[in-house]
Amino acid sequence: MPVTRRFPADFLWGAATASYQIEGAVDEDGRGPSIWDTFSRTPGRTLGGDTGDVAADHYHRMSADVALMKDLGLQAYRFSVAWSRIQPTGSGPVNAAGLAFYSRLVDELIAAGIRPVATLYHWDLPQALEDEGGWASRETAVKFAEYARILAEGLGDRVWLWTTLNEPWCSAFLGYASGVHAPGVADDAAALAAVHHLNLGHGLAARAIREVLPEAKVSVTLNLHVTRAASDRPEDVEALRRIDTVANEVFLQPMLEGRYPERLAADTAGITDWSFVHDGDLEAIAVPLDVLGVNYYSTGRVRHRQVAAPVGDGSPGPDGHRSAEHSPWVGAADVEWLPQPGPHTAMGWNIDPQGLTDLLVGLRDRYPTLPLAVTENGAAFDDVPSEDGRVHDERRVAYVHDHLEAVGRALDAGVDVRGYFVWSLLDNFEWAYGYDRRFGIVRVDYDTLERTPKDSALWYREVLRAGGLVPVAEAARLG
Ligand code: FCB
Numbered sequence: 001m002p003v004t005r006r007f008p009a010d011f012l013w014g015a016a017t018a019s020y021q022i023e024g025a026v027d028e029d030g031r032g033p034s035i036w037d038t039f040s041r042t043p044g045r046t047l048g049g050d051t052g053d054v055a056a057d058h059y060h061r062m063s064a065d066v067a068l069m070k071d072l073g074l075q076a077y078r079f080s081v082a083w084s085r086i087q088p089t090g091s092g093p094v095n096a097a098g099l100a101f102y103s104r105l106v107d108e109l110i111a112a113g114i115r116p117v118a119t120l121y122h123w124d125l126p127q128a129l130e131d132e133g134g135w136a137s138r139e140t141a142v143k144f145a146e147y148a149r150i151l152a153e154g155l156g157d158r159v160w161l162w163t164t165l166n167e168p169w170c171s172a173f174l175g176y177a178s179g180v181h182a183p184g185v186a187d188d189a190a191a192l193a194a195v196h197h198l199n200l201g202h203g204l205a206a207r208a209i210r211e212v213l214p215e216a217k218v219s220v221t222l223n224l225h226v227t228r229a230a231s232d233r234p235e236d237v238e239a240l241r242r243i244d245t246v247a248n249e250v251f252l253q254p255m256l257e258g259r260y261p262e263r264l265a266a267d268t269a270g271i272t273d274w275s276f277v278h279d280g281d282l283e284a285i286a287v288p289l290d291v292l293g294v295n296y297y298s299t300g301r302v303r304h305r306q307v308a309a310p311v312g313d314g315s316p317g318p319d320g321h322r323s324a325e326h327s328p329w330v331g332a333a334d335v336e337w338l339p340q341p342g343p344h345t346a347m348g349w350n351i352d353p354q355g356l357t358d359l360l361v362g363l364r365d366r367y368p369t370l371p372l373a374v375t376e377n378g379a380a381f382d383d384v385p386s387e388d389g390r391v392h393d394e395r396r397v398a399y400v401h402d403h404l405e406a407v408g409r410a411l412d413a414g415v416d417v418r419g420y421f422v423w424s425l426l427d428n429f430e431w432a433y434g435y436d437r438r439f440g441i442v443r444v445d446y447d448t449l450e451r452t453p454k455d456s457a458l459w460y461r462e463v464l465r466a467g468g469l470v471p472v473a474e475a476a477r478l479g
Helices: 035-040 058-072 096-111 138-158 168-176 188-212 234-257 281-285 354-366 394-412 431-436 455-466 474-478
Strands: 012-016 076-080 115-121 161-166 218-222 226-229 291-295 299-304 335-338 372-376 417-423 442-444 451-453
Touching (some): 076 161, 096 115, 115 138, 138 188, 161 168, 161 188, 161 291, 168 188, 168 234, 218 234, 218 372, 226 354, 234 281, 234 335
Parallel strands (some): 076 115, 115 161, 161 218, 218 291, 291 372
16 A cells, blocks of 8 residues: 555554444433433424434444444544443432443453543533533532542543543533533523633543542643634734634633633623632643643634624534524624635535644644644545445545645644544534534444445555555545
């Protein structure tokens, strides 16, 4: 197989999923309801009324899925733990059957030679905690650390890398400001309180894991937004600064520098006074990280608003996120998102691999000693199975190829990127878009739940075998 670019020998190749998106079995073995059960069952919240009740049925097919991962040659698997399987109401005693599922998963991964990368929270908060205020309440951060301790004790050093949170931006702003994600709240002040309590939960959970497992490697995964200003006019540059503040800096600075951005209080003055930040919180949040996980899909462009704010129509917005009547961009009402040039994926997100290089290089420039990993990257396309039973998803192959090339350019520039996880192993429940948007490198037939590796999976296997990029054209030959 011709190799067009070699990656470092110890570069880690993986795939990612999340509990609510693949597991199904929502009422089994003592699992308690999560905010996504409630949200997805509320009419009008998800496309087609889809829920995660069955999803990809991974809960029942876990062993076969691990065998599939082994067959694809994955070296690492990034999964998330459903908190409400471990503690059905988010606090109190351990539900042994729930913990046993993840214990079996990590054992089977290790037996297959695959490193388990466990995310503690990928958006499925126990509903009982939401009923007490959810992430807008400080108590949730405290309970999150108790849950982290249970997992550290239960899974122990079998977990190769721990990730506290996945994309806290989405939890805070899509969950509590725009409300297009569970719990579906539209309250800007609650969203900013959620930001802080997610940050605090991250710090407290990381500390709890290390108390149990002093050698544990701990990370967090952020969806840092790569946004550019439409011009260098001062008002457009200021629009970009406001977005960067609430998109990226509200997480990066507390977690990595132990402070909140200087102008955050002024930007959000009419919304909250930040009195929920207590003495000592920032020290607790700024725990040392072994790796920073970066999820990357597309880029955005902003300018100072020149027309009245549009009312959302539910379609993907030019910011690459789900648009809604309420904006997720708290404190940035005078910022306008511009449509991005194509090509676009089925999410309406523009394809811009150079943004990933810029992001990785920019992070290295700011935090030179911090190792990075791409913990999600991939694309939804309307795959159509061919007569031959295969899925010739050449656009997904090209997307992954071009983004790996972008990671390669960052490596060339000396950036310490440790690994890459394609999103996603399986077609799955894409949140508010239900089963309509397929991100898998493996197709899931939602009638039979049968798995079929797409050409992208076969091509990815060759990349992993070669330890480097192989030409996109090889995919057609393999499929
Ligand atoms: C990310 C999420 C992941 C999936 C991808 C497409 O924001 O972490 O669960 O929905 O987007």
